Amino acid sequence: MAVMSETFKPATPLKIGAPGALGGVIGLFVGVANGSALLGILIGAGLLAVLAYGSMSLGNGQERVVRWVILAAISALGLILTGTMGLVLGLIFGWLFGWFIYWIGEGRYRAHLAPYLTSGQVLWHYGFLLICAAIFAFLITPILVVMPLSFNAQDFFTFTPEMLRLDPAGYSLKHYRDFFTNSEWTSAVANSVKIAPVATLISVSLGTLAAIGLSSDHVPFKRAIMAILISPMIVPLIISAAGMYFFYSKIGMQGTYWGVVLAHAVLGIPFVIITVTATLVGFDRSLTRAAANMGADPVTTFFRVQMPLILPGVISGGLFAFITSFDEVVVVLFVGSAKQQTLPWQMFVGLREQISPTILACATILVVISIALLTTVEVLRRRSEKMRGMSPG
């Protein structure tokens, strides 16, 4: 394939036309923003076509130099036209243009593809990648947009002109300061921190025991029991919340700390059950038998043999339970009272009533925490898989 790609040379119209088309598309947007779409297309297409023609006629050996020149020229243009932001955009687009011209011109776009593909198939392949890239952008953009906005010096939910100019005056930490000093937010954090770990502890301890029981082959009514234990995950939260509100008011637990903790614990249980039973599927029962054979009592066997092996599953189940409680708002809205106002509740109220960008600072912190949690779960999952690979059977 490598041999094929070296011999493959695209036709000249493609070498010049494709960069020209890219220039046209970008020119269209710039042109529309500046009043004339047609002029934008023409200038963009012309510029890129000339660049492509020039670089291609210089030959292969000059690639590095040519790409640096393009990069420098476009960045300088951006800096002159719109300042710092223009420089950043110029750097991005300058690199993109240089890379694209050679990617097309040297036929590199075919390097990883089967040589027998028709041009249409190659086009479709890259079209498909572009679609996927757009979907990934849809997935990740909202989360990324929140981060720079949280440093906004104004109380706006959108980018100010100062921010777009990358002017330091447009940025500040004031929303973070508010988040860490405003008593509404700090007490909300404190409540979340008080509720979530206790709820997690309850669901993990009860859930792990039950999962071990369920993994035995001799449980009667296994399906029915499983259905009941999983049901908090299936029943819509608003229904759980309504039912708990009625029932907990009746027994005097509505608006109490323990009411919220128990409600959150039961919501976390399905996650613990699912992850721990999944881990137990790969657990080799002969290990416990061997331990028993060597004289260990069931408690020792559990803590010294079984627990270390299923620990990754237990921890990731616990993380799920923790997230469930930490992120839960519907049930706490109904079961809790103002004294149990958690962080998500405070965010919900903030979004509904007084819109303050402090929410964005809070959101950014939560995103950072979730990245940390995601990493932990991934590491645990790999470790668990590795361990399972080691154990026989």
Place this chain on the structure above:
Amino acid sequence: MTDVQMPAGDQAQQDGPMLAADGTTLKRSLARSLRRRKIQALMLIAPLLLFVLLTFVAPIFDMLYRSVENSIVSNTMPRSTTLLKDWDSATGELPGEDVYEAAFYDLFLAKERKDHTKLGTRLNYERTGLSSMFRQSGRGMDKIADAYLDPLKDLDKDWDEAEPWLDLMGDADWVAIAKDARAEEAPNFVPNAEIVTLLPNTVEAYAEFQTFLKEEDPRKRLGREEPWGLVHIALFNDLEQTDVSAYSGPGADRLAEASQLVQSGTVDIPTFAMGFADAHDGWVNIEIWRTIQTYSPKATTGYFLNAVDMKLTPDGAEFRPEKERVYGLLFSRTIYMSLVITFSCILLAYPVAYLLSNLPLRQANLLMILVLLPFWTSLLVRTSAWKVMLQQQGVINEVLVWMGLIADDNRLALINNQLGTIIAMTHILLPFMILPMFSVMSTIPPSYVRAAKSLGANNWTAFWRVYFPQSVPGIGAGSILVFIMAIGYYITPAIVGGNTGTFISNRIAYHISSSLNWGLGAALGAILLAAVLLLYWAYDRIVGIDNVKLGG
């Protein structure tokens, strides 16, 4: 023996049943050990099962119970609802005087306990105007009773005083203690034995009054409160039938005077029906009596009928007028929007899942992070992000205006409508579609498509006839999961949905926290729950709940 495969089986059969080490037969020993392990497993499960039953299943059943529970009507108006059972509303005649009399006693007591407004609120859900009618009727009940008290008061002011009544009704010893008693140890009412025989109804009414006082505030000094109107009415009834001239205890003079007045027949007492008509003209409206009669039973289908835009009338269930039908619209909107969200998720998830399952492992893992990060990010964070993106002055509109694609005064309405809810919820639920699709697609061997192509299929045919059918289970699993989650969503529609983009769950929350029509909220919840459980059952049949995977 057949279920135990032992190499020594043949020999054992010759020697009779095989024995375990302790001398019992092996079969029994095995059964016993099996039973022990069963119990062991159940003991491990029991705490959690109990916990879930108590903190989760019981509340759900409580909600289901509330959706049919209707004891407030018969509890507040026990006498009149019993009599109303025999009233035939079809004759077009108002209920008889006995019903009005019963209703008077019910409402009078309810008014004293301040329950009549609660009942009014309850019945107002079925017929507007009843709330204010019951509120206003509270005072009307006093007026009916005053017709008895006023002539007595004209005779002697003491009839409207607390202590003279205490002296007249109570046993002398009890009165002495009661008047003297400090707060807590106020003893139960002991009637005067002579009066009991003379005025049985009055004593009964007075005893009831004393019990009520004690229930209301056990530390209240007795003899401070003048008795309520029911006592005066009972006195009238007693005096009409009994001769009290033989009585000589405390207050004998007043009693004799009153007896003369009652027996003379000069007092003009209006009927209860007239009193009710005076209190509120709703009480002579046959439709209102019909409503009360219809909602008398302890359990009602009324809430469920309300939840499907119907109404319980004396003639059975019927649809509400066209403009009052809200819930049908809301249910169909919830289903429609959940379907749209599910389809957008399929459309967006399919290419991504395909790409992820066909890339080399390292690259796939890297890209998977882009799917898992939104999955792990707080729901509130993602919802606030979408609020920031979609607002009138939000990021999307600003970018479009900056690029000149839309005019500044013609910004797109992306939020507080159905579009906002659909965009935000598609984003939020997309990982739940990608992950099951991915796990199905990574099991499809690439050799099938290659084989199809080598047999002459073009790309499209190879995909559509060979690859796609194999990926359908993934689509099915993801779709049901996303649909189940979408149909019960509350937070995101509440924030980005405005008025037109809300779901049935938002209405449930409204009924529970704002309008306080808990029964209707519970009925809507029960219907939603039934829908979700049906889908869950389908999911379990198709995918199996054990196959739910979390976090890839």
